[in-house]
Amino acid sequence: MRLPRSMAIAAIAFSLVATACGDDGAGEFDSDALDGMTITVGSKNFTEQYVLSEILIQALAARGATVIDKTDTGDTPTTRAALLDGEIDMYWEYNSTGWVQHLGQGTPEPDGEELTEQVADKDRATNQIEWIGRSTFNDTYGFAVSPEIAEETLASRFTVDAFDLEAMAEYLDENEDTIVCVEPEFPNRADGLILFESSTGYTVPADRVRVFDDAAEIYPAVAAGACDFGEVFTTDGRIDSLGLTTVVDRGVFYVYNVSLNVPTSVYSQAPETLDEVVAAILGPMSQTRMTELNRRVSDGEPLAEVAADFIGAFGING
Numbered sequence: 001m002r003l004p005r006s007m008a009i010a011a012i013a014f015s016l017v018a019t020a021c022g023d024d025g026a027g028e029f030d031s032d033a034l035d036g037m038t039i040t041v042g043s044k045n046f047t048e049q050y051v052l053s054e055i056l057i058q059a060l061a062a063r064g065a066t067v068i069d070k071t072d073t074g075d076t077p078t079t080r081a082a083l084l085d086g087e088i089d090m091y092w093e094y095n096s097t098g099w100v101q102h103l104g105q106g107t108p109e110p111d112g113e114e115l116t117e118q119v120a121d122k123d124r125a126t127n128q129i130e131w132i133g134r135s136t137f138n139d140t141y142g143f144a145v146s147p148e149i150a151e152e153t154l155a156s157r158f159t160v161d162a163f164d165l166e167a168m169a170e171y172l173d174e175n176e177d178t179i180v181c182v183e184p185e186f187p188n189r190a191d192g193l194i195l196f197e198s199s200t201g202y203t204v205p206a207d208r209v210r211v212f213d214d215a216a217e218i219y220p221a222v223a224a225g226a227c228d229f230g231e232v233f234t235t236d237g238r239i240d241s242l243g244l245t246t247v248v249d250r251g252v253f254y255v256y257n258v259s260l261n262v263p264t265s266v267y268s269q270a271p272e273t274l275d276e277v278v279a280a281i282l283g284p285m286s287q288t289r290m291t292e293l294n295r296r297v298s299d300g301e302p303l304a305e306v307a308a309d310f311i312g313a314f315g316i317n318g
Contacts (some may be wrong), residue, residue, distance in 0.1 A: 029280075029318060033062035033273040039266070042073035042088030046215055048139060048235060052092045052258065052281070053292050054307040055316075059277045062317040075185055076101060083261060084127065090262040094139065095119050096254035098131070098261075100191045108191075112138065112257040120259070130267045131259040135277035139235040140256045141192065143168060143180075143247040144218075146225045150245040164248035169228060170199035172208075178180040180204050181227035183215035191230075191254050199252045216298075218243065228275020235287060258282070280316045 041057050042047040061067050063278045070088050073079040080091045080102055099108040103126065109115040113134060115166040120131035145153075145163070150169040153163050153171065172178050186192040187209060197203050210227065212218050222230035232239060232246065239246060260278045267274055289310075296306045311317050 027187075028275065029063060029316075030273070031062060031318075033063045034060060034270055037064070037067045037269060038068065040068040040070050040087070040089045040187065041078055042081050042082055043071035043076055044076060044090040045072050046233065047294050048233065048290065049092060049298050050303055051290075051297055051306065054075045054303050055281055055310055056090075056092075056260070056277070058304075058307055059281065059309055063273060063277065076189075083129070083263065086263070089266045090260055092258050093131075093261045094256035094258050095131075095134070096140075096256050098123060100190060100254070101217045102127075108254050110251075110255060112255045116202050116257060116259060123261075124216070127213060128264040130262045130264055132262060132267070132274060133259050133282045135258040135282045135285055135290070136165055137235055137285060138255050138257060139233050140249070141186075141195075141253040141291070142234045142249055143196075143229045144222045144232045144239065144244040146222055147229050147243075147245075148225055149178075149228055154177065156159060156280070159167055162248045164250055165196055166200055166254055168247050169196075169202035172204060172229075176208075176230075178250070179208055179210050179226075180227040180295060181210045181212055181221055181230040182220045183231060184211055184213065186231050187211070195252050195254075199263070214309055235294060237291055237298045241295055241299055280314070284314045 039060055041053055041060070043053040046060055050071060057067050057069060057071075070082075073082050073088060073091065076097060079088075079091055080093075083091060090156060093102075095106045095112060095116045099105045099115060103119065105122075116131060123129040125129060131281060143165075145168075149171070152240040172180070183195065193204065211222070213233070215233075216238075216261040217259065218227060219232065219236065219242055221227045222232075229247070233243070234246070238244070260274070262274065278285040293306055293310060297303055
């Protein structure tokens with residue numbers, strides 16, 4: 001009997017991680033498995049996507065594929081369009097983004113595993129797109145707070161009186177000169193700013209929203225006090241590097257586990273190997289480890305070296 005894909009990939013991940021933790025630290029893989037196959041890898045335009053994509057590129061190349069690097073494809077709509085148009089063959093996508101943005105559905109299932117199964121079934125049936133694997137880490141949206149406001153409001157941050165999204169809305173309402181910094185997608189996404197506004201009942205005035213073309217610039221702007229609040233991704237290493245404090249989210253923003261998106265026509269050429277590669281990458285990729293890899297790249301370490309360190313540590317390429 002054939003296992004459901006989520007169970008099969010979990011089994012592969014377990015075996016690969018177990019192998020990686022053995023005496024020689026080397027995984028087992030077929031270096032010719034993708035021989036003759038040309039694969040174009042894309043990515044969205046932020047650090048975590050670059051990290052995961054570089055790891056993927058190295059793993060695919062080690063299995064014999066000719067890999068064309070088209071990472072930094074663009075924002076979410078641009079990258080998704082590139083996949084659907086055949087400009088790229090695969091990229092990493094998040095389950096709630098798929099459900100809400102790409103498939104136009106309502107509030108997603110809060111259980112990440114069930115959500116991924118739902119989005120995978122619907123995207124395969126509707127668009128012939130496969131969702132391979134699922135991360136345990138959750139790179140959801142959040143807000144960071146400027147040091148001045150953190151000092152002013154978070155004296156009790158580790159108690160039940162923690163500064164949460166409701167408290168952030170109250171602060172914005174009471175302090176009319178405060179600025180919220182966001183990337184271009186966030187105000188218009190169905191899973192973005194509207195979730196904060198609908199859950200708190202506070203609408204951020206348009207003249208108090210500052211849009212950054214590059215989301216990476218928000219983090220240092222918050223740290224410098226140029227932004228009072230800034231949209232962040234919760235696994236971004238710059239939160240730790242810059243010592244930023246984040247607003248407590250009591251379940252307002254959706255779950256964002258990552259999977260590899262691949263057209264069925266591409267996936268069908270090497271399903272077992274692609275399953276194996278994704279499982280090898282996502283199996284050991286905990287929340288802490290993803291955040292640390294992101295931090296290292298944000299701090300200036302070469303992307304290829306950070307990816308190679310991860311691959312070597314878990315025997316992904318032998």
